[in-house]
Amino acid sequence: MKKTIVALIIANAFTTTAAFAAGDAGTWYSGAKFGWSHYFDTNTGAKARENNSGTNHFDIDRDNVGGGIYTGYQINPWLAVEGGYDYLGNMQINGHQGGSGARLKSQGIQMSLKASYAVTPKFDLYGRAGAMGYRAESDVSGHNRFETGVRPLAAVGTEYAFNKNWAGRVEYQWVSNVGNANQIGVSSDVSSVTAGLTYRFGQHDDAPVVATPAAVVAPAPAPQHFNLKSDVMFGYDSATLTSEGHAAIRQLYNTPGLQPANEKSTVVVGYSDRLGAPEYNQQLSLRRAQAVADELVSLGIPAQSISAEGRGASESVTGSTCDDQSGNALIGCLSPDRRVVVEISDK
The missing domain is CATH 3.30.1330.60 (OmpA-like domain)
Structure with a gap:
């Protein structure tokens, strides 16, 4: 027989x-990121112009380092909720005709939804959309002012799983109109390109x-x-x-x-x-x-x-x-x- x-x-x-690059459903993850920030669509108010002979012409250094930390919860294989702290760097504005110009520094706490699309079993493309509660601080001729608010943010990126616990990501993020030119003299959109490393908890x-x-x-x-x-x-x-x-x-x-x-x-x-x-x-x-x-x-x-x-x-x-x-x-x-x-x- x-x-x-x-x-x-x-x-x-x-x-x-x-399921793999983004982590198992029902688990948490945390990470850190570092890269470059870029200020654009800058507006200057009266508080910045008054020390620049009344002119709105400035030399602007828009690029600086930025980074942050983040944590998230994987709701299902393709959707997560993510929050974290971002340091958006600073922007130096140099005035003409001997004007002192201004400086803008910003940071914030963000919350967003992250949706992923699998390209391979270890490689994802993803997008994030949400809002940032920011703090923008300006320095105009030695006068320090700050302002807070909430602005929309959006991000796109790619994520690669090295193993079941560790993954790397590269991301572009945009935050709209940080600061209030009427209150602190300067406002600007802020974009950033960062590389991050993620650790996923409780993986199967x-x-x-x-x-x-x-x-x-x-x-x-x-x-x-x-x-x-x-x-x-x-x-x-x-x-x-x-x-x-x-x-x-x-x-x-x-x-x-x-x-x-x-x-x-x-x-x-x-x-x-x-x-x-x-x-x-x-x-x-x-x-x-x-x-x-x-x-x-x-x-x-x-x-x-x-x-x-x-x-x-x-x-x-x-x-x-x-x-x-x-x-x-x-x-x-x-x-x-x-x-x-x-x-x-x-x-």
């Missing part, structure tokens, strides 16, 4: 950038784990079931095993009950989800199955007793359950279909 052991190693790892463990074998049915042991998840075993669009993939296969090979496979027939079958060209998915699933088979041979299973097959998107696990999904949500929903199955049976 032929006995079959189906080996699957289940790892609940996110494969969409929104995406390391492959061997499940507990199922119960034994006398007189023959019942089949054992494990899950090998392609998204963790391999990099994006790759058939090269990751370090986690090597460790998972070694753990699978050393699991009690699998060692007799040295005297059995072993078939490794790769599967993909339904996204993309069928021919490409079939070839990728075959190359991934062959990589797992080669690793098992290197561990001790006889090469003449093992073979590899690629079946692409056939034998879907999710079936029609993802039909109402799209974009990042669809990619995440189809994650169970991306797998490698090892079948071991008596010769």
Whole structure:
């Protein structure tokens, strides 16, 4: 009587950038950013002109360093709410005809919604929109004045996940009309380009784990079931095993009950989800199955007793359950279909 052991190693790892680059839904993240700020559409009021012989002609140094800190909560794989503190740098205004000019320095507390779009499993494009409560401070001929208010802000950027906890981002941000020229002498729009580093808290463990074998049915042991998840075993669009993939296969090979496979027939079958060209998915699933088979041979299973097959998107696990999904949500929903199955049976 032929006995079959189906080996699957289940790892609940996110494969969409929104789920991976942006962090797991229901978790917090924090980070810091640093870069350049640029003041533009500058207005000067009477308080600045009165020390410049009444003229509105100034030499303006618009660029300075800026930065800030931020924290956010990932509501779902593509939407987060984010807040933080921004230092927007300062702008030096030099007067003509011996006028002393003015200086404007600004900073603020911001709150925004952040929407992400997955380009690859580790790379997002995102946009933010919200408001900043600012404090603008001017120095006109030794007279220091400040003014506060709330202004709209918008930002666009890109985010790349180095691993499950750390991600980097590059962002352009615009804040409208900071300061009040009538009150403190100067007002200006402020844009900034910054690079940031984000740490994400409470991320799910995406390391492959061997499940507990199922119960034994006398007189023959019942089949054992494990899950090998392609998204963790391999990099994006790759058939090269990751370090986690090597460790998972070694753990699978050393699991009690699998060692007799040295005297059995072993078939490794790769599967993909339904996204993309069928021919490409079939070839990728075959190359991934062959990589797992080669690793098992290197561990001790006889090469003449093992073979590899690629079946692409056939034998879907999710079936029609993802039909109402799209974009990042669809990619995440189809994650169970991306797998490698090892079948071991008596010769």
